[in-house]
Amino acid sequence: MPGLDHETREMVLDTLKKYAHDKLPPEYLIQLDHDDEFPTQVLQELYDPQHLGLHLVFIPEEYGGLGGSAYDIYRVSELMASIDLGIATGVLATFLGTDPITVGATPEQKKYWMSKIADEALLVAYGATEPQAGSDLGTLSSKAVPVTENGHVTGKAVPVTENGHVTGYKLTGRKQWISNGGVAQLYTFLANAPGGPSWFIVERDAPGFEKGKQEDKHGIRASNTAALFLEDVYVDADRLVGMVEGQGLAQAQAVFGYTRLMVGAFGLGAGWEALRRAIRYSQERVQGGATLDKKQGYTHKLIVPNAARLEAARSYIEWVAERLDGGEEGLQTEGAVAKYTATEAGNQAAEDAIQALGGYGYVKEYMVE
Structure with a gap:
């Protein structure tokens, strides 16, 4: 599966980063979480081709999409999760919802429904x-x-x-x-x-x-x-x-390797964002005459092991994505392993980020909790 060229993929990622910087400040994301609110306007803008048209990454080119590969979708999923897991889930749910059509529909059904989803930016x-x-x-x-x-x-x-x-x-x-x-x-x-x-x-x-x-x-x-x-x-x-x-069951099984890979990318993105916040804190917080990032008892317990686990998970995700893009089918077990290793690593990084920030880690304003 060819997917996006490097320039197009980086343009999509850079545009998404800019949108998050301009429209999704921490205060807004914290309020969404507090209010238990689905950000309808945000999803509409993310799907609007005049803004990002993000859903088009998941849709084959012949139906009006960009035809993203497994690697492309993993990269988008990781970035989305680093911004906000709730918003990321809203995007991934559309991708998941189209899977039965993508793998099981007749050519006529695919053309009608996938084109409709692309053109009308449907959730x-x-x-x-x-x-x-x-x-x-x-x-x-x-x-x-x-x-x-x-x-x-x-x-x-x-x-x-x-x-x-x-x-x-x-x-x-x-x-x-x-x-x-x-x-x-x-x-x-x-x-x-x-x-x-x-x-x-x-x-x-x-x-x-x-x-x-x-x-x-x-x-x-x-x-x-x-x-x-x-x-x-x-x-x-x-x-x-x-x-x-x-x-139906065969159609569901056909994409488990693919969709589990994307959930793994969520663990990777969220885990690294928590770790980045911990690293920034460690570079500013002074204890015993030096910043915490200079103290190996701190970094080698709360920072370094998490970076190693997350990057090991990334290597496995990219290996599975490469195989999927190479035309291998199924890979349910490999997708499950990717999901397990990356989400476990992400959860541990988030837990350790709370500890790394001390009392601040337990306060919503600092976002690692």
Whole structure:
């Protein structure tokens, strides 16, 4: 996968840095976290081609996007996470929500939906997790019941054919912990059809489709997380991703290596930002006649090990990205390892940054907590 050339990638990253500097000062980000508020205006500006068009990095060129590679998306994800994990999650959720379309849709569906997302800068959400079916998607309870030509609802497996034995589906079920759940304009929804788990495309205003309140989370509070409730939500047959039932789990598995890599990049970006704040503090704070960065008991406990762990995680992320961009498929295990090593390193860096700042580390104004 060719991806962006170096000049274009650096332009995207530099533009994003400038936007964050001008529009996302620490005071604003702290207030978002305090208010548990999804920054709708920020996401609109990030997606607006006149500002950044950031969502275009995730969309193939043939559908109006920039066609970013795994490496490009890792770099964007890392930078976004260093700015704010909540805003970064809002961006990544759109990428995740388009995955079933990217890997499983027919050419006609891809052209229509990916072009629509690119042109209209739509927020997208990925509706897989249920209250009793998190990582174990095989236990999902959401149903997709076919509707025949005469409007009669049947539970039998009726093939979708060119002459239209099935006109649509009625979707019923509940989804939990859905990023962008309350704010997206488009949703991919996993449900059990007669032929097996299948993805469906659902628009925000479909009758019978309700969104829950924004969850009051411990962290990443600028990200909208909400439950979804569907009760006999009708979608046309051409909203079945791939036009064949029973492909949903395979389509989900196909991108786990890719999406886990991006979550790993979040750990890398947030961890390094916490560490940078600790380093700056250590260069200013004087104890015992010298700044803390001159004291090995401090740096070799709270700074150096975290830098080593984070850069080791970066090397693994870039190795997996290179393999994905080289055309290897799957890599679910490698993606999981990247996610684990980078997020564990990021969490440890954030924890040590709190300790590195002493009492200040526990105060929201200093942002490492």
